[in-house]
Amino acid sequence: MSSVTHHIPDHILTAYAAGSLSHVYSVVVAAHISMCDECRARLGAQEAMGGVVMEQQSADLSADLKASVLDMLDDPVPDTPVYARQGVFPSPVMAELKGQKPKWKSLGLGVKQSILHSGPEGSVRLLSIPPGQAVPDHSHGGLELTLVLQGSFSDESGRFGVGDVEVADEDVDHIPIAGVEATCICLAATDAPLQFKGLMPRLLQPIFDI
Numbered sequence: 001m002s003s004v005t006h007h008i009p010d011h012i013l014t015a016y017a018a019g020s021l022s023h024v025y026s027v028v029v030a031a032h033i034s035m036c037d038e039c040r041a042r043l044g045a046q047e048a049m050g051g052v053v054m055e056q057q058s059a060d061l062s063a064d065l066k067a068s069v070l071d072m073l074d075d076p077v078p079d080t081p082v083y084a085r086q087g088v089f090p091s092p093v094m095a096e097l098k099g100q101k102p103k104w105k106s107l108g109l110g111v112k113q114s115i116l117h118s119g120p121e122g123s124v125r126l127l128s129i130p131p132g133q134a135v136p137d138h139s140h141g142g143l144e145l146t147l148v149l150q151g152s153f154s155d156e157s158g159r160f161g162v163g164d165v166e167v168a169d170e171d172v173d174h175i176p177i178a179g180v181e182a183t184c185i186c187l188a189a190t191d192a193p194l195q196f197k198g199l200m201p202r203l204l205q206p207i208f209d210i
């Protein structure tokens with residue numbers, strides 16, 4: 001997709017290629033790679049380099065063991081079922097949904113979320129934000145990766161369209177606003193459960209001073 005302007009940073013792509021990136025971020029990286037020729041090529045180069053390092057490091061290993069290890073590298077997840085892309089959801093998202101439709105839950109003001117996976121290592125979810133709507137005020141403990149699947153959003157750091165990834169750490173105090181052209185659907189991963197503070201208390205704050 002040539003319109004992508006915000007890509008996966010090098011250190012995250014390297015961790016993904018090495019298989020050391022946690023599951024929730026890996027879903028976002030895999031989804032981006034499925035939409036971005038540039039990052040797919042970068043990943044190919046990373047994996048080729050990893051293979052060369054493996055060849056060099058395994059010079060002392062027996063030929064049989066070396067062959068089987070390199071075989072495993074070629075096919076790291078043999079038992080994962082493959083789901084086809086459906087609508088705006090790329091195959092890594094369909095794999096999380098296990099081929100089903102998202103189970104949307106309302107967060108208020110038309111904003112919805114569907115949690116794909118939540119565990120000790122963090123969570124990955126779909127967010128649906130009506131055109132022109134601000135994303136509810138939220139905090140996140142660490143790194144947040146957000147990939148746009150439909151529409152767009154903008155915040156202080158720029159505009160993010162389909163295929164773009166925003167990388168925000170805990171220092172970023174951002175209030176993303178969905179573009180007016182369409183409902184914005186995003187895939188977002190954090191390493192801590194995302195805490196939405198809720199819209200009503202915040203909206204009532206100036207009135208009741210709570």
Ligand SMILES: [Zn+2]
Nearest residue numbers: 007008036039
């Ligand atoms: Zn990319």
